[in-house]
Amino acid sequence: MEEWHRRSVLATGAALSVGGLASIGVGASETDDLPNPELDPNPEMADEDWASYRGDAGHARFIPDGYEFDGDLEAAWTVDHDGSVAVADDTVYTTTADGVVALDAADGSLVWENTDVDAGDPAVAGEMVYLNGGDIVAIDREDGSVRWESDLDPGERTSSHTVAYDGVFVVVDGTLYALEADDGSVRWQRDTAVVESRNGDEQESEFTPGPAAMNGVVYAETQYGVLAFDPATGETIWQTWHWTGGDALYATETAVLADLPGEELPFYDAQTGSGLGLVGPYSTGTLGNESVLSAGDYGYGSTSIHGDEYDWELDVTYTYGQAVISGETVYVYFWADAHNYGDRDYDQKLVALDKRDGSEKWTLSKDDAPVGHIRAISGETIYVDHDGELVALREETDADEDGADEDGANGDDEQDDGTEDGDADESDDSDSDDDGRGDADDDGSSGDENTSDNESSNDGGADDESSTDDSADDGSRNESGSSDDGNAGSDDDGSLEDDGDAGSDGENTGTADETENETTDGGDGDDGEDGDDGADDGVPGFTTGTGLVSGALGLEWLRRRVDADEPAE
Incomplete structure (x- = not known):
């Protein structure tokens, strides 16, 4: 296991039990024990591979112990839905042009539909599915009825949210809100945050979109840096400076990746906030415990979080794809926006690569199967976007x-x-x-x-x-x-x-x-x-x-x- 570089207090302080943070009242959190990788954001969903629209509360598109596919895939079912996907208890939750639907994961048949909710990015926790768009909406998993809707009155559509530690965390009009998951009431809010720059100057600014949660904390971003907050109280655990705000954060047990505009993206130690490295700016948002996946115009590859065991690069040009790390394999649908001058032509192909060295395990072309960008991987199914349709791919049995x-x-x-x-x-x-x-x-x-x-x-x-x-x-x-x-x-x-x-x-x-x-x-x-x-x-x-x-x-x-x-x- 990678060295955590935890604070020294973790060696002496009593660790919180899994889920224990959720029961701590506001103002009573032991922040000296945070971050703590043993604290699961949603313990009741621990057996699910893709309970939120990007995998889990860290949004990292990472499944530590995921199923290993052999590449002999075929369409189990297809539906005409093109929204992001969450999967829990053999049910697929996604959105359509008309609302929100729940589908039977076995055959894609409709379980329920709510056409009164204009929202997206489903995240499942407990008995509800949480979506963003305007206000945050919580709907009942069993029948799709609205359980509550927040009263934040956003000036524009809300950004991506994260559901963790019995709360819903979202940035609305520059303010970071922590809502109670059971009724949508405001637990705490932070209008701005102060980050100290490298030369010692303090910079105060509003929050930028896309918080993430992992390790017992909530990670959020301002114009000048990334911060880790206690989800129960909103108290700052650590902060780190960078030069400009971005659109989202991705977190695992070991690292936090900031999706920023620019030529290179920084990633930080999830426990301390110290900088670990930079990666290319394209096809980002895939982060594991050992590596970060990204692309530039002249290559696609992996950067180790610690050491160099997972460093590799494919000799491809203008080839991109947002991957999923599942088990020992990287699954990615590649597309090229110009000529590929490298040795590997992966345009419009679903590819499985060894996460350690990038060697090819198998490929599946769009000409041979209804493959496309990966929306989710859950159990023995890969859910892809094939020409605007949601396709469930499974191995022949x-x-x-x-x-x-x-x-x-x-x-x-x-x-x-x-x-x-x-x-x-x-x-x-x-x-x-x-x-x-x-x-x-x-x-x-x-x-x-x-x-x-x-x-x-x-x-x-x-x-x-x-x-x-x-x-x-x-x-x-x-x-x-x-x-x-x-x-x-x-x-x-x-x-x-x-x-x-x-x-x-x-x-x-x-x-x-x-x-x-x-x-x-x-x-x-x-x-x-x-x-x-x-x-x-x-x-x-x-x-x-x-x-x-x-x-x-x-x-x-x-x-x-x-x-x-x-x-x-």
Whole structure:
């Protein structure tokens, strides 16, 4: 881990627990213990990769332990929305020309829409989504209703905001406000700040847009410098001077980057405010714990925050792209605004680079897939802007291929033949007893491969062909799949199967000759578990009409029946 260069008080002062700062009353904060990288801005969102419109409260487009994509990506779904994106609890929040929408992350279907809110840059925390534009607006995550709206009466549209430490921090008409996240009331405000210049002169000025939060503090910028504030009281923790104000700040546990006009941008130690270096002015705003990514007219590269382990540069000219650092990889959609005279032509390509040395892992051209500028990365999905549309890109999965080739064929066999003997029976029984029930208990998916079989057999494959469009039209996808099962199966493998129907489809995996009792048992709707029992009672090859094929098969069936009747743990 990088050396923190913390203040000496961190070695002696008692560290605040995660989330502890949020419970400290105004005026009671122990500022000597700040900054503290152990203080998560939003602990309840710690498991989310992209809960705010630029990733998290630091706005750094950085996911420390993100998923590693292999480059074999395809469009899982596409919607005609072009706003910034936040993702939380398998729901995508974004904005449209008409308002704010929540989409099911599994298939892009509409969960809710609010056409009365003219705002953008969604940030999710707790039970609400916070947006800026005019006044700050907080809307309910469940139904999109407005919970509160600030009364700051901005003279112009508000700048980007950050949600952290139970507060919403935003600059409006030069004033830095800290609002209470639960009701929008003003916790504190700072109209101006004084920064001491390098020659000892004190410079007072208003704030410029774009605060960020990390390490238990809020970072904000004036015309003459960057400051770190106690989010509970507004007390200054440290300040550092620079020559002109900018448009935004980006923060991680180790560094703060100032997005300034000019030829070079400074970045600072997040704990002390001391200067660490300069980077190129283009494609900025991507900052990790180890490095800063940026571009100039004659190269695109990485600058180490400490040392030189992450220093590298691509030999490209007039090529830009705002990246995301996820895990060990840099993902960036490159575009060139003029001729590229370097060795690598990355114009209109989604590229994965090793974050340590910049070596290419894979590329995906716009000619081959609907790629574009990255709006978010969450779990196993990359959300991109492709010609004004929001596209969810996911890797092809074995379940998708099996559902189209193998499982679909098996489903047709069961539909046509009713019952099968020999090896076919053993395969079907094994899948039902071992895989189907295990998957249902673990993640609610009831096994996507088996679900594909069942849907093909019972529904004629209609779900496979129309799940996305139909769910978007009538909302049924959200009522069944999202609410009941949490879309665990869809999120895991990128499938658009409706998990909400998996249990009901699983109820009918047996033959058409199932008894009335078996049908009743399968109809309990217990996410496919009872459906599996129903399927066991109607074992292929052992129905009233056919009897036992042979003594050996009968014994084998009885053994399996005893196993199936064992009480579930």
